[in-house]
Amino acid sequence: MNNKTVGIVGVGNVGATLAFILATKNICSTLLLKDVRENIVQAMALDISQATNAAKSKTITKPCLKDEEFKNCDVIVITAGIARRPGMTRDDLLITNAKIMTSVMNSITKYNPNAIVIIVSNPLDAMVYAALKASNWNRNKIIGMAGILDSARMSYFIFEKLGYGQGQIEASVMGGHGDSMVPLADFSTVAGVKLNTLLSEEDIEDIINKTKNGGAQIVKLLETGSAYYAPAYSTSLMIEAILEDKKKIYPCAVMLEGEYGYNNIVSGVPIMLGINGAEKIIELDLKDEQKIQFSKSVSSVQELVDTLEKKFFEEKKAF
Numbered sequence: 553m554n555n556k557t558v559g560i561v562g563v564g565n566v567g568a569t570l571a572f573i574l575a576t577k578n579i580c581s582t583l584l585l586k587d588v589r590e591n592i593v594q595a596m597a598l599d600i601s602q603a604t605n606a607a608k609s610k611t612i613t614k615p616c617l618k619d620e621e622f623k624n625c626d627v628i629v630i631t632a633g634i635a636r637r638p639g640m641t642r643d644d645l646l647i648t649n650a651k652i653m654t655s656v657m658n659s660i661t662k663y664n665p666n667a668i669v670i671i672v673s674n675p676l677d678a679m680v681y682a683a684l685k686a687s688n689w690n691r692n693k694i695i696g697m698a699g700i701l702d703s704a705r706m707s708y709f710i711f712e713k714l715g716y717g718q719g720q721i722e723a724s725v726m727g728g729h730g731d732s733m734v735p736l737a738d739f740s741t742v743a744g745v746k747l748n749t750l751l752s753e754e755d756i757e758d759i760i761n762k763t764k765n766g767g768a769q770i771v772k773l774l775e776t777g778s779a780y781y782a783p784a785y786s787t788s789l790m791i792e793a794i795l796e797d798k799k800k801i802y803p804c805a806v807m808l809e810g811e812y813g814y815n816n817i818v819s820g821v822p823i824m825l826g827i828n829g830a831e832k833i834i835e836l837d838l839k840d841e842q843k844i845q846f847s848k849s850v851s852s853v854q855e856l857v858d859t860l861e862k863k864f865f866e867e868k869k870a871f
């Protein structure tokens with residue numbers, strides 16, 4: 553058993569599901585939970601602790617009602633914020649969640665100077681930007697979860713189309729976690745076999761569109777919120793890679809400083825995840841068409857960041 557502490561801020565659907573995975577799978581020794589809803593955070597800590605005992609896992613889960621109790625975390629996951637409902641895009645959550653993200657970052661940085669922070673709240677790339685801006689922390693320490701989820705969705709849609717290959721599919725998605733994300737069919741394989749060997753162009757196009765629409769599809773069916781099992785599981789993979797210094801390559805949202813030709817903007821790219829967070833950014837050799845799509849995706853995140861800068865950070869400075 554390691555001696556690691558993971559903290560989760562926001563124990564709604566994604567946060568509570570993630571807590572359940574971490575505690576029952578014995579991924580950390582201590583799990584700290586925080587939420588503005590104090591009864592919920594206590595209920596989740598009790599329920600998850602009892603599940604942990606059923607699982608004979610050693611993780612200790614604690615609710616934190618005060619800022620100073622939520623301390624010395626190795627990894628912190630932020631899922632705090634509102635989720636979209638049918639008819640909304642993730643971008644509609646921008647200002648509400650930026651306020652929440654800024655207040656959460658202000659409250660956690662003081663007591664957790666060594667933490668690596670994983671952002672889940674949407675709109676994802678803009679929230680990573682807001683968290684970096686609120687904390688002034690280095691870019692390796694604040695990383696967004698989305699690429700693993702989007703790639704898992706793409707893998708599922710490939711399986712759905714083929715009817716075989718589950719467990720052998722490696723799909724790849726980069727760019728922002730929005731409608732203009734960039735599923736990379738060329739970099740996706742089934743047991744090493746390229747997609748275009750197995751599927752027609754039309755089928756691949758259909759998989760790409762379904763992947764881009766994967767979150768909205770679940771929002772429409774759920775009616776009251778958005779997906780949480782696949783998001784929580786994807787986040788747990790990032791946590792394991794960091795805590796165990798696995799140096800695994802995953803698509804995650806990070807601040808670009810020259811990579812792919814972009815600066816001061818967050819986007820999803822393959823990175824190496826280890827004990828220091830985002831330890832390396834990998835630059836794929838993209839084709840011209842993929843570069844154009846990536847550039848459109850970056851531009852849509854840039855629009856959100858510009859709105860944040862004008863409507864949120866400028867206004868905050870004025871007070």
Ligand SMILES: NC(=O)c1ccc[n+]([C@@H]2O[C@H](COP(=O)([O-])OP(=O)(O)OC[C@H]3O[C@@H](n4cnc5c(N)ncnc54)[C@H](O)[C@@H]3O)[C@@H](O)[C@H]2O)c1
Pocket residue numbers: 561562563564565566567586587588589592631632633634635636645649652655656671672673674675676697698701729777778779780783
């Ligand atoms: N990056 C991704 O791929 C991905 C995937 C799924 C969900 N999301 C996003 O994650 C967020 C959470 O989704 P969810 O389904 O868990 O929503 P949810 O409504 O079930 O949970 C959100 C939780 O945040 C809490 N919260 C709100 N303000 C807070 C604050 N200031 N401090 C602490 N806690 C606070 C709420 O009380 C609630 O328990 C949403 O923004 C959603 O869009 C992102």
Ligand SMILES: O=C(O)C[C@H](O)C(=O)O
Pocket residue numbers: 635636642674729766767768770771778779783
């Ligand atoms: O779709 C959403 O709003 C939640 C999340 O970003 C997802 O992709 O499931």
